[in-house]
Amino acid sequence: MTPLSFHISENTFFLNAAQTHIQITACLPGCMRIRYSPKPESGARQSLMVQLEPRHHPLLSVIENSKCFIVSTSEMSIQIDKQTLAFTYLDSAGNLLTKEPDRGGKTLEAVDAVVNV
DSSP states (O other): OOOOEEEEETTEEEEEOSSOEEEEEEEETTEEEEEEESSOOOSOOOOSSOOOOOSSOOOOEEEEOSSEEEEEOSSEEEEEETTTOOEEEEETTSOEEEEOOTTOOOOOOOOOOOOOO
């Protein structure tokens, strides 16, 4: 198993593994923004897709057990399997919303991005 390290800053959960860096930010009680990258983030930068303008950030709680991390707001939770990093999404009552395959569902391949100015 790859060693995992994590920390929480305000309403954001950061999880780092060998070639995987995950950042989960609570935008609203029922909405979490997920960043998944093979490289660590090099500082905070403004997203071109998500514009956050909340009056206050929802509370984010994190529970760690032997099998997973559970990242929650008052309306939803994301369970992150420690072995595969597969995500399982649950509502506040614990009902399954959707999930990735148990083997993990994320695949990242490097691509060249070209921006014409």
